[in-house]
Amino acid sequence: MSRHKNLTSLDTLFAQANGAIDPQTGGVVPPIQSSTTFVRDEDNVPLSPDHIYGRDDNDLVRLGEQMLAKAEHAEDGLLFPSGMAAVAAVMRTVPNGGRIIQQSGIYWGATKWTREFCERREIDLIEVDCADLDALRSVAKDADILWIETPSNPYLKTVDIRGCAEIAKSIGADLVVDSTAATPVLSQPLDHGADIVMHSATKAINGHSDVLAGFLACKNESAKRWEMIKTDRQGAGAVMGSFEAWLLIRGMRTLPLRVERMSDSALQIAEFLAQHPNVENVLYPGLPSDPGHALATTQMTGGFGGLLSVQVKGGGDAALAAIGKLNLFKRATSLGGVESLVEHRHTIEATVPKNLLRLSVGIENPIDLIADLDQAIS
Numbered sequence: 449m450s451r452h453k454n455l456t457s458l459d460t461l462f463a464q465a466n467g468a469i470d471p472q473t474g475g476v477v478p479p480i481q482s483s484t485t486f487v488r489d490e491d492n493v494p495l496s497p498d499h500i501y502g503r504d505d506n507d508l509v510r511l512g513e514q515m516l517a518k519a520e521h522a523e524d525g526l527l528f529p530s531g532m533a534a535v536a537a538v539m540r541t542v543p544n545g546g547r548i549i550q551q552s553g554i555y556w557g558a559t560k561w562t563r564e565f566c567e568r569r570e571i572d573l574i575e576v577d578c579a580d581l582d583a584l585r586s587v588a589k590d591a592d593i594l595w596i597e598t599p600s601n602p603y604l605k606t607v608d609i610r611g612c613a614e615i616a617k618s619i620g621a622d623l624v625v626d627s628t629a630a631t632p633v634l635s636q637p638l639d640h641g642a643d644i645v646m647h648s649a650t651k652a653i654n655g656h657s658d659v660l661a662g663f664l665a666c667k668n669e670s671a672k673r674w675e676m677i678k679t680d681r682q683g684a685g686a687v688m689g690s691f692e693a694w695l696l697i698r699g700m701r702t703l704p705l706r707v708e709r710m711s712d713s714a715l716q717i718a719e720f721l722a723q724h725p726n727v728e729n730v731l732y733p734g735l736p737s738d739p740g741h742a743l744a745t746t747q748m749t750g751g752f753g754g755l756l757s758v759q760v761k762g763g764g765d766a767a768l769a770a771i772g773k774l775n776l777f778k779r780a781t782s783l784g785g786v787e788s789l790v791e792h793r794h795t796i797e798a799t800v801p802k803n804l805l806r807l808s809v810g811i812e813n814p815i816d817l818i819a820d821l822d823q824a825i826s
């Protein structure tokens with residue numbers, strides 16, 4: 449598989465945490481900065497101009513933001529205490545009576561929250577399948593935000609970022625891309641015309657299922673919407689704690705390595721499932737037969753990520769019977785961790801087909817994972 453030229457420098461950037469060395473001790477791991485406040489000298493001048501109060505000034509949060517902003521080729525980046533806090537930070541910039549166009553069939557938490565928010569604030573919400581640019585064009589009208597997710601969760605649809613960027617421009621909207629499933633290793637949506645990229649860093653970016661985090665990065669840091677997001681985060685205090693930031697940076701040091709393994713294994717699993725007699729359909733952009741494959745190769749490099757969905761033959765009962773037999777894949781929500789997970793999304797989200805299982809492929813030996821799936825669906 450072809451590797452992005454940038455991956456080498458990304459590997460180095462992440463492995464060395466952007467060159468962070470503890471200036472006090474020379475330690476190769478930055479210390480947890482636990483203080484929420486910082487002293488001033490006898491002339492009332494802060495000892496360090498970048499350290500006044502913890503809500504604004506935490507070196508670890510800044511370091512995590514720098515690492516991820518570099519990976520996204522962004523002018524600026526902001527960490528949040530969860531992915532949903534990052535989603536909400538973007539949406540809150542839309543004025544009452546404004547309009548949001550949001551892709552349908554995306555991460556359920558974002559759909560649900562955006563619906564409730566728009567109702568409360570009398571914001572016009574248009575939901576449309578943005579993987580179909582004609583469908584998007586047919587409903588597009590002046591809007592504040594066009595929100596897409598690619599690959600989408602749990603349908604793994606590939607959305608044309610450049611195509612959406614053109615449409616967004618024509619209706620005066622900012623294009624925001626939830627790139628959680630792609631990770632900053634495999635795709636840089638800002639290079640394809642997005643204005644803002646969003647991640648649930650709880651997923652592959654942290655990768656160890658032990659930190660909640662969200663991230664936003666922008667193409668233009670002087671854009672009005674970005675300034676609003678930044679000011680509001682500082683003022684309203686949706687900031688990440690120092691210990692979480694420390695864990696996140698520790699997790700991110702292996703991000704490129706983990707994503708490479710997860711993507712390679714996910715592709716092997718998708719290929720195995722696609723030829724299995726008890727499988728109806730596999731949803732994964734890495735499969736050449738996937739409707740989004742050709743497009744995905746133009747906006748993802750180095751792999752297609754660790755998330756895939758499979759529809760088994762025999763309906764909901766067969767799907768539930770299969771996940772009941774899995775040993776290595778843990779039955780739990782979420783994705784992007786080193787351990788493989790499986791979820792029957794219909795249990796949570798009624799519109800998802802009953803026979804669909806969403807798999808998050810971890811870094812275990814792919815031969816073990818395939819054997820586990822084989823015994824469960826055969």
Ligand SMILES: *Cc1c(COP(=O)(O)O)cnc(C)c1O
Pocket residue numbers: 530531532533555557558597601626628629647648649650651660661662783
């Ligand atoms: C998990 C997820 C979110 C929400 O992030 P949290 O960190 O759980 O708040 C948003 N988008 C996608 C695609 C996700 O998978």
